[in-house]
Amino acid sequence: MTEDLGNEQAVVRLTAVRKEYGESVALDGVSLEIHAGEAVAVMGPSGSGKSTLLSMVAGLDRPTSGAVVVHGDDLGSLNEKGLALFRRRRIGMIFQFFNLLDDLSALDNVALAAQLTGTSAAHARKRALELFEELGIGDRRNTYPAQLSGGERQRVAVARALMNRPAILLADEPTGALDTRAGEQVMDLLLDLNQIGQTLLLVTHDQQLATRCASRVIDFVDGQIAGERSLERTS
Amino acid sequence: MSAVWPVSRAAVRRRRVQTVVIGVVVLLSTTMIVVALGLLAASSGPFDQAYARQSGAHLVASYDPSKVSDSQLTKSASAAKAYSGPFAMATLGQGLNGNFGAPESLVTVGRADPGGPVDRLNVWKGRWAAKAGEIVLNRNPTASEGFGAPTLGSTMRLAGQTLTIVGFAYSVSQSADAWVAPAQMTSLKPTATQMLYRFAQAATNEQVSAGQTAVTSGLPSGALVGTQSYLGLRALATGEPNTFVPFLMVFGWLGLAVAVLIVANVVSGAVVSGFKHIGVLKSLGFTPTQVMAVYLTMISIPAIVGCAGGTVLGNVLAESLLTRAFENYGAEGVTVPIWVDVVVVLGVPVLVALSALLPSLRARSLSAAEAISAGSAPRAGRGLRVQRWLSGTRLPRSVSLGLGLPFARPARTALTLAAVVLGVTSVTLAVGLGKSLTTYQTAASRVDAVDVSLFAPPDNGGPAPNDPQAPPAPKLSDAADEALIRSTPGAVSVTASTDLPMRLAGTSTDLRVSFYRGDFEQLGYRILDGRWFDGPGQVVVSERFLRQRGLAVGDTITLQSEGKTVRAQIVGKAMYNSGDEVLSNWQTLALVAPSLRASLYEINVKPGTDLDAFVQAVQKGDSGLMRTDGQDAGTFVAIVLATVVLLTLMLGTVAALGVFNTVILNTRERRRDLGMLKSIGMTPAQVTVMVVTSMAALGALGGVLGIPLGIIAHRLVVPAMANGAQVAIPAFMLDVYPWSLLTLLILAGILIAAAGAYFPARSAAHTTIAKVLHNE
Incomplete structure (x- = not known):
């Protein structure tokens, strides 16, 4: 079920989500809401369940129990294909190691996301080019991933994530593999995106990133929400 | 360590x-x-192996016992490397009780046991003749028994004595048609003494002749009445196995x-x-x-x-x-x-x-x-131009991505492609070989050429008609039977025939001459050269017959039977396997055996005719006519086809496993890429399509490259096989690849590739990717 959501409604709603991997419990009864336009950072030590939370929201994995509703879609009711279509329409993801296809040019990497929805190659490339210009990497469109700097690769990954105008942008340690300068550029980019209304969910170890980009920080320990705080952005 | x-x-x-x-x-x-x-x-x-296994005789010699004693033969045989004998021998006329189809005369030898230093017989059914009243027949274990062939336990009359068949043995040396116990042989009045020799050197005719000279040098003049060199048997015997060699070599190398x-x-x-x-x-x-x-x-x-x-x-x-x-x-x-x-x-x-x-x-x-x-x-991308071009095409993105995947690992792709090419080559060769062989065998053996065959058992002076085991005999005359069949509703064509054992003058080869009358052109024989006979003294023969005797269409041969001789011109060459069978007509039969009646009627009927009802209608008129099976394709082609199918399946499986392995390697290496693609919305079906497409493209290319190789191999293998088998190969045996089949063969390449790719592709499509994406 999909519904049009205003800014006051929850884009993401987790209810008593539990995820077990064999004997170990990655998420233990997590409930939370993220509203449209929010920028939420999830922080915590390694193994605390941050990335598992992100996988649940992205529909990359299924909870052992509990419910995950994103933009009105109850992910528990979707089959594999339904989850793929959900990710296509609702989710944009960026990763610590960018995950670009080495054999495709930067432009084709970004256009790919739209082409999967059936958009023609010409239209997809046109839209990708617009994003390249907006993100300041227009001159790098025909370059291949191996020839890009880390910061440029992450910008290409952000462009790909935005290609289908997602309801929420999920970022998993987006500055973790970048040097300080490139990391700051990516932080600025995410902040800009949030300021124009893009909902953000960040998973990070980086206190500076959280402080700078997020309006709310959720602390995870041992698969549970240990605390939650609202922040005044520093920028 | x-x-x-x-x-x-x-x-x-x-x-x-x-x-x-x-x-x-x-x-x-x-x-x-x-x-x-x-x-x-x-x-x-194979012949040498089998010959060595049986310690076959390099020379089978017959001596006149009135001119040379057994002790003389034994003494002179010491010049050979090994010998068996002397054995008493006789060529005897026979009559069978309840059986048909055996030769009219049997070269019968008295032997105490099937073993010995030379010509160790393979008793493959029953047992050896241990006492008087028992006989063992020489029969190839794979020979078609045919209608009325002697069976274990049945009796036969030989030189006026009734003997029970207690076993079947096979002699690669062809040293006799039958064996009896020595005591039995005495009562059969032997006319010759058989000696079986092995020589130290017997690879050439000269060596065999030298061996013969050595073992006969001290014997009285005129004692040796006949010999048979194993080299002659070898030439005949290796014809069929030689057919295997070409395709086995090709499949072996593939x-x-x-x-x-x-x-x-x-x-x-x-x-x-x-x-x-x-x-x-x-x-x-x-x-x-x-x-x-x-x-x-x-x-x-x-x-x-x-x-x-x-x-x-x-x-x-x-x-x-x-x-x-x-x-x-x-x-x-x-x-x-x-x-x-x-x-x-x-x-x-x-x-x-x-x-x-x-x-x-x-x-x-x-x-x-x-x-x-x-x-x-990150590594430098490969095949970038192709990838860029594919990105811009109208193909579904999962398909265009799949088409680009082989370019990412060119060396691996080349190895996989080569395996698929060889797989398709094998399939193409196998399909062509199968079609050629089946086509040939169907044409040569006339499988399904006639709808019904009715057998008229000959009167062989057997038991009384009231004997329950007595075979039926035709009640009407030959002409009346043919008229009866022709007048039976549904009959379209009727060919009457009979066989007569004859001998080609100047040789020791027995021939079976089949004489036809009626609609023999409907029998399914293909004339490869010349024409059908249309008058007396004409015959049609096979390629093997011509090759084995150095003859050609147009030559004249002399056939002998029961003291009568007929000269016949070879007017045509027909397609059939036997080198010892000659086709002729009823007018030629009249020159040697005018009283012989037809023993077989081969009938074609109108489409839709109930064959059982047709036979019953004929048998109402003559209950002595028996329905018999038509020609079958024989076991040799079945063996070749089974071998071809087995090797092809193995090659196809290995080629598919090569693809399977490549896909496993590719999907493992690209698990991060696959995870990313799924994260941006690629469905499991699209992942499967992408991965299978990557290999199917190789399969299609493998098909395009493998088919010509397979056809070339076919063009080389089939003539070589035909040469080995001493048969003519008409063009239709080679033209076995219509466009429709070629299209299907391209699909074979795609099928091999897709079969190998599907399961790892499905596995990749359903892999949980969360860990892959987060843990790198």
């Missing part, structure tokens, strides 16, 4: 799928190599090539995907040599297990095939030569190790840091 073994064992356990793939591919490849080499080795001398490609692909891929593992070992303090030892051991474990299993399986299969293929020599359990096993057991693991060595050396030269980071750092 103590650390090497546990690490290698752990690596084998951790990489189960690849270990199994290596093991299975090596097993199948080894099986194929053993079968191919075994058959090739055996095909080079098998070897595919096996090498697959092993190289599997091992190279395994080493490449194991770089990280090697890096970790180095960082732990393993020396480069230890790392290499770990890797070679890891690969060698499944390779050795697969090789051992494949050798055993190959021996079992090859022995089965060899026994089936060459049992017409009466030889049991023809085995794979030991050198084949030795070569394979040593060679295949060495080949695998060599395939692993080069990529291992590559990994050895990497620093630990480089090896550990291999695969996680």
Whole structure:
């Protein structure tokens, strides 16, 4: 079920989500809401369940129990294909190691996301080019991933994530593999995106990133929400 | 090196799928190599092997007992390397009780046992004749028994005595038609004495002649009345096995090539995907040599297990095939030569190790840091122009991405493509070979050429008509029977025929001459040269008949039977297998045996006619006419086809496993890419389509490249087989690849590739990708 959501409604709603991997419990009864336009950072030590939370929201994995509703879609009711279509329409993801296809040019990497929805190659490339210009990497469109700097690769990954105008942008340690300068550029980019209304969910170890980009920080320990705080952005 | 073994064992356990793939591919490849080499080795001398197994006679000699004594023969035989005899022998006329189809006269020999130093007979059914009143017949175990052939336990009359058939034996030396106990032989009044010799040197006619001179030099003049050299039998006997050699050689080499490609692909891929593992070992303090030892051991474990299993399986299969293929020599359990096993057991693991060595050396030269980071750092893309072009096409993105995947790993793609090409070549050759053989055999044996055959048993002076075991006999005359059949509703064409044993003047070869009247042009024979007979003194023969006697269409031959002689011109060459069968007409029969009646009526009926009702209607008029089976395609083609199908399935499976391995390697290497694609909305079906497309494209290309190779192989193999079999090959035997079939064969390549790719593609499509994406 999909519904049009205003800014006051929850884009993401987790209810008593539990995820077990064999004997170990990655998420233990997590409930939370993220509203449209929010920028939420999830922080915590390694193994605390941050990335598992992100996988649940992205529909990359299924909870052992509990419910995950994103933009009105109850992910528990979707089959594999339904989850793929959900990710296509609702989710944009960026990763610590960018995950670009080495054999495709930067432009084709970004256009790919739209082409999967059936958009023609010409239209997809046109839209990708617009994003390249907006993100300041227009001159790098025909370059291949191996020839890009880390910061440029992450910008290409952000462009790909935005290609289908997602309801929420999920970022998993987006500055973790970048040097300080490139990391700051990516932080600025995410902040800009949030300021124009893009909902953000960040998973990070980086206190500076959280402080700078997020309006709310959720602390995870041992698969549970240990605390939650609202922040005044520093920028 | 103590650390090497546990690490290698752990690596084998951790990489189960690849270990199994290596093991299975090596097993199948080894099986194929053993079968191919075994058959090739055996095909080079099956007759010699069988002859050696039976210790066959290089010379079978008949002596006049009135001119030479047994002791003289025994004494002179010491010049031979080995001998058996003397055996009393007689050529006897016979009558069978309740049986038909045996020769009219039997060369009968008295032997106490089937063994001995020379001509050790293979008693393949029943037992040896132990006492008077018993007889053992010489029959090829694979020979079609045919209607009315003698059976175990039945009796036959020989020189006025009734003998019970207690066994069937086979002599590769063709030393006799039948054997009895020596005591029985005395009462059969022997007319000759048989000696069987083996010489130290008997490879040429000159050597056999020299041996003959040596064993007869001290004997009285005129004592030797006849001889039979094994070289003559060899020339006749090797005709059929020689048919196997060409296609076995081609399949053998194809098998070897595919096996090498697959092993190289599997091992190279395994080493490449194991770089990280090697890096970790180095960082732990393993020396480069230890790392290499770990890797070679890891690969060698499944390779050795697969090789051992494949050798055993190959021996079992090859022995089965060899026994089936060459049992017409009466030889049991023809085995794979030991050198084949030795070569394979040593060679295949060495080949695998060599395939692993080069990529291992590559990994050895990497620093630990480089090896550990291999695969996680971005690499320069490959086939970029193609990828860019595919990105801009209108194809669904999953398809265009799949089409681009082979360009990312060109070396691996080339090896996989080569395996698919050889797989398609095999399938193309096999399909063509199967079609050619089936077409030939159907045409040559006239399978389904006639709808009904009715047999009119000849009156052979058997038991009284009231004997319940007495065979039926026709009630009407020949002409009346033909008229009856022609007038039966549904009959379209009727051909009457009878056979007469005859001899070609100037030779010792017995011929079977079939005389036809009526609608013989409807019998299904194809005339390859010349025409059908249209008057007396004309015959039509086979290519084999002409080749074996150095004759040509237009030549005249002289046929003899029961003291009568007829000269006949060869007016045509028809397509059939036998070199001892001649076709002629009723007008020619009238010149030698005018009183003979037809023994067979071959009938074609209108479409839709109930054959059972037709036969019943004829039998109402003459209950002595018996329905008999038509021609069948024979066992030889079935053996060849079974061999072809088996080898093709194995080659196809190995080629598909090559693709399977490539897809596993590709999807493992690209698990991060696949995870990313799923994260941006690629559905499992799209992932499957992408991966299968990547291999199907190779399959299609493999089809396009493999089909011409298969057709070329077919064009080489079929004439070579025909030459070996001494048969003519009309063009229709080679034109067996219509466009519709070629299209299907391209699909064979796609099918091999898709079959190999589908399951790993499905597995990749349903892999949980969360960990892959987050843990890098």
